[in-house]
Amino acid sequence: MPDVYTPRRVHRSEFLALRGLRHHILRWGQPLPGRLPLVMVHGWMDVGASFQFVVDALKDEREVIALDWRGFGLSETTGADCYWFPDYLGDLDALLDALSPDAPVDLLGHSMGGNVAMSYAGVRPQRIRRLINLEGFGMPDIAPAAAPERLAKWLDELKDPPSLRPYATLSDVAERLRKNNPRLAADKAGWLAQHWSRETPDGFQLNADPAHKLANPMLYRKAEVLACWQRIAAPTLWVEGSDDQLTRFWGTRYPRADFEARLALVPDLKQTVLQDAGHMLHHDQPEALAAAIEAFLA
Numbered sequence: 001m002p003d004v005y006t007p008r009r010v011h012r013s014e015f016l017a018l019r020g021l022r023h024h025i026l027r028w029g030q031p032l033p034g035r036l037p038l039v040m041v042h043g044w045m046d047v048g049a050s051f052q053f054v055v056d057a058l059k060d061e062r063e064v065i066a067l068d069w070r071g072f073g074l075s076e077t078t079g080a081d082c083y084w085f086p087d088y089l090g091d092l093d094a095l096l097d098a099l100s101p102d103a104p105v106d107l108l109g110h111s112m113g114g115n116v117a118m119s120y121a122g123v124r125p126q127r128i129r130r131l132i133n134l135e136g137f138g139m140p141d142i143a144p145a146a147a148p149e150r151l152a153k154w155l156d157e158l159k160d161p162p163s164l165r166p167y168a169t170l171s172d173v174a175e176r177l178r179k180n181n182p183r184l185a186a187d188k189a190g191w192l193a194q195h196w197s198r199e200t201p202d203g204f205q206l207n208a209d210p211a212h213k214l215a216n217p218m219l220y221r222k223a224e225v226l227a228c229w230q231r232i233a234a235p236t237l238w239v240e241g242s243d244d245q246l247t248r249f250w251g252t253r254y255p256r257a258d259f260e261a262r263l264a265l266v267p268d269l270k271q272t273v274l275q276d277a278g279h280m281l282h283h284d285q286p287e288a289l290a291a292a293i294e295a296f297l298a
Contacts, residue, residue, distance in 0.1 A: 005191035008056040011049070011066075013074070018094040019087075024048070024074035025095075028055050028064040036105050036129055038297070040066040041092065043111025043136075045208055047073035049195035050110075053188060054282045057290035067095055069113075071209035073195070081158055082214050088116045089123065096127055106297055107234075108132040110282060115225075118266075121236070122228030130297050131234040134289075135279055137246055138262065140254040141222035154217035162213040166203030173197045173204050183277075183284045226265055235268045237296045241277030241284065270296065 011026040026048045031037065040051045048066030055064050068075040070091055071083060078087075096105055107128050109117030114136020121128045142150075167173045173193035178184050184192075197204040246256060263269060272292055277284040 003187045003190065004194075005053075005185075005187040007052055007191070009052075009058075011052065011055075015074075016095070016098055018091050018098070021070050021078065021091075022076040023070065023091065023095070024068040026051075026066045026068075029062055031063050032061065035062050036103060037063045037065055037100060038106045038108060038293075039096070039099070040064065041107070041109045041113035041117060042066065042069065042072070043109075043113050044212065045072070045206075046110070047195050047207060049073070050192065050280075051282060052191070053286040054289050054293070057286040058294060059290070060294055065099060067092075068207075071212055073207050077209040077211075080211070081161065082154075082211055082217075083209075085116075085216070085218070088112075089120050092116060092120050093124065093127075096124075104129040104234075106130045106132075108134065108293070109136055110134040111136055111279065118232065118236075119225060119228040121234055122231035125231055125233035128232075128234040131232065131236040132239065132293060132296065133236065134239050134281060135241065135245060137249070137254070137259055138222070138225060139220040140250055140258075142219040144219070147219055150215060150219060151217050153215045157214045162210045164206050164208060164210045164213075166200065166205050167197065168203050170194065170197070170204055173206075181278065181280045181283060184280070188283065222262070226262060229262065230265050230267070232266055232268075235296075236266050236270070237292070238263060238266075238269060238271045239281065239289065239292060240271075240273055241279060241281040242273055242275045243278040245279045 009028045011028050014025050016023050042048055042050050048068045051066045071077045104127050107117050114133040115138055118133055118136060121131045170193045173196060174189040177189040177192055197206050246259060274281050274285045274288050282289055
């Protein structure tokens with residue numbers, strides 16, 4: 001293994017029972033009078049420890065809590081053969097009830113976590129004081145006519161479920177992380193590899209249930225999502241990297257103009273772009289992101 005990153009703020013691992021599943025959370029700092037906790041939720045095929053670098057870059061002392069979604073990191077898998085998006089909202093609701101039952105929180109989500117956070121903030125506007133979305137673009141609207149083909153694909157995948165290949169060493173896991181994101185420094189990749197995977201008799205297995213890779217049988221319905229976004233009461237910060245990830249992910253299927261029109265429906269929105277950053281902007285520019293977060297939450 002190469003040199004491994006040394007965190008400035010060491011997290012504490014805890015486990016909570018949320019909706020019948022054992023969920024893992026990471027906690028940095030202690031509750032402070034008059035300071036609401038900052039809750040962070042990660043993206044697809046990621047883990048809560050992914051936020052370590054930006055937490056280290058925060059200058060102000062505050063309590064920060066990151067969740068491993070069900071079936072990711074050290075959180076329990078469902079035991080079922082697929083996952084449903086509304087369950088993430090249910091888990092987040094249960095988490096906030098456990099962490100801060102009598103007061104709102106500041107909420108940050110990356111990618112899939114950003115999409116969950118946006119929908120949740122519209123459904124439970126009173127639970128969120130400030131909202132930060134890191135590259136949670138959402139998805140292209142899908143016409144109802146696509147339903148039969150999507151359902152057929154899902155049924156086929158249930159019969160031949162996906163798997164995740166093991167890696168021979170932690171160094172191989174770290175190299176995979178750097179292949180996904182060449183901006184990720186070697187020492188940070190080495191640190192993340194320890195949280196992104198676990199050792200098994202067959203090698204190092206990613207901490208993710210392969211069932212997350214199944215096609216979603218439910219179509220993405222933009223109108224339903226935007227009905228939630230329009231009800232967000234919290235001041236909202238949209239942050240993206242200077243690399244155009246929207247085009248990279250979706251091409252012409254999801255034009256930038258469509259996304260900007262969606263953002264325009266969020267009642268109280270501020271936008272910022274981090275230079276020299278891609279989709280994993282909390283890895284690429286943790287100091288710049290931390291400064292943007294603290295300025296917004298102040």
